[in-house]
Every structure is written in C-alpha cells, then in structure tokens.
Amino acid sequence: MKTYANPVFPYLRPAEFDAPGARRPVVIVGAGPVGLAAAIDLGQRGVPVVVVDEDRTVSVGSRAICYAKRALEILDRLGCGQPIVDKGIGWNVGKVFFRDELVYRFDLLPEPGHRRPAFVNLQQYWFEEYLVERARAVAGVELRWESKVVGVAPHADGVVVTVATPDGEYTLEGDWIIAADGSRSAVRQLLGLEWEGQVFHDRFLIADIHMKSDFPTERWFWFDAPFHPHQSTLLHRQADDVWRIDFQLGWDANPEEERKPERILPRLRAMLGDDADFEIEWASVYTFQCRRMQRFRHGRVLFAGDAAHVVSPFGARGANSGIQDADNLGWKLDLVLKGAAPDRLLDTYDAERTRAADENILNSTRSTDFITPKSNVSRTFRDATLGLAKQHAFARRLVNSGRLSVPAILADSPLNTPDRDPDFARGPGAMIPGAPAADAPVAGPAGEWLLGYLGGDFTLLGFDAAVGPFGAAALAREPVPCRVVQVGGKPTAGATTIEDRQGLAARRYEARPGTVYLLRPDQHVCARWREFDLPSVRAAIARATCADR
Amino acid sequence: MITLNTEANIAAPDDFYERLIATHRGLTDAQSALVNARLILLLANHIGDPNVLAQAMAAACDGVSAAPDPGAG
Numbered sequence: 001m002k003t004y005a006n007p008v009f010p011y012l013r014p015a016e017f018d019a020p021g022a023r024r025p026v027v028i029v030g031a032g033p034v035g036l037a038a039a040i041d042l043g044q045r046g047v048p049v050v051v052v053d054e055d056r057t058v059s060v061g062s063r064a065i066c067y068a069k070r071a072l073e074i075l076d077r078l079g080c081g082q083p084i085v086d087k088g089i090g091w092n093v094g095k096v097f098f099r100d101e102l103v104y105r106f107d108l109l110p111e112p113g114h115r116r117p118a119f120v121n122l123q124q125y126w127f128e129e130y131l132v133e134r135a136r137a138v139a140g141v142e143l144r145w146e147s148k149v150v151g152v153a154p155h156a157d158g159v160v161v162t163v164a165t166p167d168g169e170y171t172l173e174g175d176w177i178i179a180a181d182g183s184r185s186a187v188r189q190l191l192g193l194e195w196e197g198q199v200f201h202d203r204f205l206i207a208d209i210h211m212k213s214d215f216p217t218e219r220w221f222w223f224d225a226p227f228h229p230h231q232s233t234l235l236h237r238q239a240d241d242v243w244r245i246d247f248q249l250g251w252d253a254n255p256e257e258e259r260k261p262e263r264i265l266p267r268l269r270a271m272l273g274d275d276a277d278f279e280i281e282w283a284s285v286y287t288f289q290c291r292r293m294q295r296f297r298h299g300r301v302l303f304a305g306d307a308a309h310v311v312s313p314f315g316a317r318g319a320n321s322g323i324q325d326a327d328n329l330g331w332k333l334d335l336v337l338k339g340a341a342p343d344r345l346l347d348t349y350d351a352e353r354t355r356a357a358d359e360n361i362l363n364s365t366r367s368t369d370f371i372t373p374k375s376n377v378s379r380t381f382r383d384a385t386l387g388l389a390k391q392h393a394f395a396r397r398l399v400n401s402g403r404l405s406v407p408a409i410l411a412d413s414p415l416n417t418p419d420r421d422p423d424f425a426r427g428p429g430a431m432i433p434g435a436p437a438a439d440a441p442v443a444g445p446a447g448e449w450l451l452g453y454l455g456g457d458f459t460l461l462g463f464d465a466a467v468g469p470f471g472a473a474a475l476a477r478e479p480v481p482c483r484v485v486q487v488g489g490k491p492t493a494g495a496t497t498i499e500d501r502q503g504l505a506a507r508r509y510e511a512r513p514g515t516v517y518l519l520r521p522d523q524h525v526c527a528r529w530r531e532f533d534l535p536s537v538r539a540a541i542a543r544a545t546c547a548d549r
Numbered sequence: 550m551i552t553l554n555t556e557a558n559i560a561a562p563d564d565f566y567e568r569l570i571a572t573h574r575g576l577t578d579a580q581s582a583l584v585n586a587r588l589i590l591l592l593a594n595h596i597g598d599p600n601v602l603a604q605a606m607a608a609a610c611d612g613v614s615a616a617p618d619p620g621a622g
Contacts, residue, residue, distance in 0.1 A: 369570060376581070394558055
C-alpha cells in the first residue's frame with residue numbers, strides 16, 4: 001500500500017513462563033476495535049486487563065471504515081475520539097442513484113449543535129492504531145501480541161485460557177474473559193458454541209484506490225449503474241485520498257479471479273473514466289452473513305462485537321455495534337468486580353445487547369434484500385420503487401441502500417426506571433429512559449460539549465440548581481457514587497456547573513428548572529424526574545445496578 | 550377533487566416493504582403476477598375514488614410506456 005505501512009508490535013516473553021502468574025480480573029481475547037475499546041474502558045476504571053491477540057499488527061486492509069456518531073462519542077469518553085475525528089473524513093450526506101439518475105439524497109445530521117458528525121470514515125488500521133496508542137497510555141492495560149488462544153477452560157468462578165506464543169504455551173487465569181476475537185472467534189469455537197442466522201449468496205469486491213479527486217465527501221450508492229449494470233456500487237471517501245469502491249459481483253463470481261488487478265482495473269476504468277489517475281491500494285472479495293449467538297454471556301465468558309454477532313456491511317452496523325457492546329459492558333463488569341453490584345447485572349449486558357444485535361440484523365437483512373433481490377418479483381418491486389423515487393416522496397422512504405447505524409435505545413431495559421411524571425415526551429428523539437444522552441454546546445470547566453460532563457460514573461444532570469449541596473454530598477457517598485452536573489443556576493457545592501450556550505441542552509432534554517436526568521456510566525438515560533428527590537434517585541441507581549432485587 | 554397522496558404515508562416503511570416481499574415468498578413468477586393483480590384490485594376497491602385511481606395509473610405508467618426499455622443497457 002502506498003499510503004500506509006502496518007506497524008509491527010513486538011512480542012514480549014510473558015512473565016508466566018518463569019513464574020506462575022497471578023490471577024487476572026479480566027482477560028480480553030482480541031485486540032481489534034472492540035477488544036481495545038473494552039480494555040481502555042476497564043483500564044480507565046482502574047481494572048487491570050491483559051489483552052491477547054494472535055497477530056502483531058493492526059487490521060490488514062481498511063475493512064470497517066464508517067464510524068458513527070455514537071461510536072465517536074464513546075471514543076471521546078475513552079480518550080481517543082479526537083485523533084480519530086482529526087484523521088478521518090466527516091460526512092453527513094448520502095446520495096442514491098438509479099442507473100444514471102439521482103433519485104434520493106439524505107442528510108443524517110440535519111441539526112447543528114453536536115460535537116460529532118453523523119459519520120467519520122477512517123480505515124480500520126488507523127482506527128486501531130489510535131486505540132492501541134490510547135490503550136498503551138492507560139495504566140493497567142497490557143497488550144500481548146503473537147498470543148493465540150488455543151484452549152479455554154471455564155470454571156464456576158473464572159476461566160483458564162491457554163495461550164500459544166513463539167516461546168510455547170502458557171496459561172492465563174481470569175475472573176472474567178471478554179471474547180472480542182472476531183467473526184471466526186476462537187473462544188466461541190473452543191467452547192463449541194453455535195450461532196444462528198442467514199448466509200447470503202452474493203459476492204462483493206472492495207477496491208481501495210489512492211486518487212486525488214474533487215468528488216464531494218458523501219456516500220454515493222448506485223443501483224444498476226451504467227458502468228456496472230445490474231449490480232450495486234458504493235463509493236466512500238477515506239483518509240489520505242483513499243477511496244473505497246464496493247462492487248456487487250453476484251454469487252457466480254470467482255473470488256480468486258476477481259481479486260486480480262487485471263479484473264479490477266477495467267471495472268474502475270468504466271466507473272472513473274480512462275483519464276482518472278489512481279492506484280489500487282488494497283482489494284478484497286467478500287461474502288457476508290447475518291447471525292448471532294443466542295446468548296452473549298456464558299458464565300464467566302462474555303462475547304462482544306463480531307464474535308457475538310455479524311451483519312452485512314450495508315449500514316455500518318458491525319464495528320459501531322461492537323463499540324457499543326464494549327461501552328455497555330465496561331461499567332457493569334467494573335461494578336461486579338468491585339462487589340458493588342451482583343453478577344446478574346451482566347445478564348443485562350446480554351439482554352440489552354442481544355436486542356441491539358437483533359435490530360442491527362433486521363435492518364441489515366432488509367437492506368441486503370433490497371440491494372440484492374432474491375427473486376424476479378422482488379427485483380421488479382425494487383426497480384419500481386427506484387423508478388418512482390425521483391418524483392414521489394413516499395418511494396424515497398422505501399429505497400434502502402443501507403439503514404445507517406443509529407445508537408441503540410434501550411427502551412425495554414430492566415435497568416430503566418419508568419417515567420413517573422406524565423409530561424415528558426416519548427416520541428422519536430425524546431430522551432426517554434434507555435436513550436443515549438444527547439449532546440449540546442455548553443460552557444464549563446471541562447470543555448464545550450455536554451457529553452464531556454456525562455458518564456464514566458453515574459451522573460445526575462440537573463437543570464438550574466435542582467439538586468442542592470445536601471443531595472450532591474449524599475450522592476457522592478453512595479456505594480455506587482453519582483456525580484452531579486448542573487445546567488445553569490447558582491453554583492452548588494459538590495456539583496459541576498455548566499452553561500447552556502444556545503439553550504439546546506434545555507430543549508433536547510425538555511427541561512424546566514428543577515428537571516433532573518439520571519445517566520448511567522455509559523451515558524444512557526435510566527431515569528428522569530421533574531424534581532429532585534434523593535430516595536427516588538437512590539432507588540433508580542439500585543435498579544440500574546440490579547441491587548434492588 | 551381528492552388528489553393522489555404520494556407523500557410518505559406508511560408509518561413503518563421498512564416493515565411494509567419486508568411484508569410485501571414476504572407475501573411473494575415461494576411463488577412462481579406467474580403466481581406473483583397474479584397476486585400482484587389481486588392486490589391492486591383489492592387496494593383499488595378500498596380507495597374507490599375514480600380520480601385518485603386514474604392519477605395512480607398515470608403515475609405508474611409515467612416513464613414506462615413511452616421510453617425504450619432502460620433495463621436493456
């Protein structure tokens with residue numbers, strides 16, 4: 001590749017070869033986006049983690065390139081959002097073409113006042129590099145390369161993992177294992193666990209090319225393009241003037257042949273013209289499937305990311321959901337390890353994230369069925385929809401070139417305290433219990449964005465001096481402590497006061513003076529009230545940590 | 550006169566589309582064509598208004614009958 005050289009991370013002989021190793025609270029298998037995010041989250045919470053990965057570098061090839069707003073917000077909390085956004089290419093607009101006509105245009109982030117854009121495109125190798133860099137800076141995170149898991153022995157109170165290295169095998173004992181080792185998860189296979197779903201009979205070619213171009217920074221999707229008839233084509237911009245072009249090939253295509261430059265170049269020439277000046281960076285022919293494990297928790301083994309669930313690439317729902325898995329898991333595992341919550345809190349990781357996986361699988365299956373119709377009648381409806389879309393609004397809503405990743409709203413979570421006050425809105429976009437906190441521009445001691453003040457710990461977000469010094473002091477002393485952030489009003493001892501620069505925080509949270517929101521450590525709303533009441537907040541925290549049953 | 554509504558009018562469009570395609574699962578092309586015809590007749594009867602139906606027929610034909618087959622390229 002012209003624009004990128006994979007780093008080589010050195011293998012270091014583990015201490016376990018020379019002396020029996022201490023038992024670890026958490027062993028993470030897989031140093032991809034999900035394993036690294038989980039490691040950073042736990043490390044930031046003071047939980048020592050060992051991460052083992054069979055490779056000694058980051059992703060080979062660009063692979064997952066679209067990182068959604070929610071994933072970026074999680075990475076902000078993990079201390080590595082900024083370099084990823086700086087290096088990546090932000091975009092909000094998508095265009096859909098049918099043959100040679102533009103039929104549909106969408107803007108994923110039509111309103112200002114959010115720190116992060118709808119999406120940033122960045123090659124997975126860069127993304128992982130920034131996570132590795134951040135993980136190395138967090139005390140208590142140890143990354144072990146060329147360390148392949150070849151055995152997993154679960155016990156009632158822990159797991160023994162056998163790791164193969166250039167020096168031979170050793171064992172690592174962990175209270176908990178996070179299996180984030182990808183769609184071909186060794187841990188899943190070693191435990192003999194199944195996953196169920198659908199394999200799609202189609203092949204796609206990814207061609208990453210290096211090209212100076214003044215194409216706009218937008219997602220362009222063609223159905224039945226003149227340069228690639230009867231199949232779909234997707235164009236995306238990545239960092240360093242690298243462009244991702246994704247051609248549907250059909251099931252009969254020969255993957256070995258299609259990977260060859262002499263097969264790829266004519267396809268690119270047809271699309272970009274004979275004068276275009278480009279070089280192929282990386283190419284890959286892939287198939288995909290939509291499936292998940294029935295449960296993500298198996299005793300002391302917790303599955304996350306592609307190891308637990310996989311989707312088709314249309315919608316950017318793979319890595320983005322994996323990052324949300326890590327976000328959901330980190331604080332729960334920390335509280336269980338500390339003895340501050342019972343271990344059934346981890347069953348809610350399974351409940352919340354299997355539900356999110358189902359939503360992702362449903363959406364990505366529907367997109368795939370629209371993009372690659374499986375019957376003549378399905379293709380006829382698809383083409384009819386596209387034909388009507390240019391003129392008729394209703395048909396544009398039916399066009400499905402990928403329903404792009406949106407954050408999971410955990411509306412049915414048992415951790416939520418249902419609304420008691422009837423005047424909160426419950427419609428789309430409302431900050432209902434289960435929704436991830438909305439961002440807003442603010443002013444205060446820790447930066448200009450509201451999300452920077454929320455999460456990590458439980459946070460009580462009050463509007464005006466809603467909580468008061470007694471409440472703030474009491475919440476700080478709870479077994480699961482809760483910080484208080486106050487929007488506007490006279491400063492209160494024990495609370496961080498911020499200003500609502502444009503009134504957007506109050507609007508997005510439907511706030512009146514006195515309104516309070518309880519946010520989980522992963523920034524999801526778990527309760528809200530029109531006025532502060534300490535016993536109610538205590539009860540809601542107990543509920544959100546399974547300490548009430 | 551009532552006019553044909555071509556603004557988005559289906560609350561969950563992806564649910565609808567999935568169901569529409571699922572209605573045809575396992576059918577031959579000839580059976581699908583028959584199901585589509587019956588579906589149109591049922592919906593037309595439900596709509597009832599002759600002006601709306603005439604506008605829908607015109608919108609459906611627009612760009613289909615006059616132009617050469619765009620699928621041939």
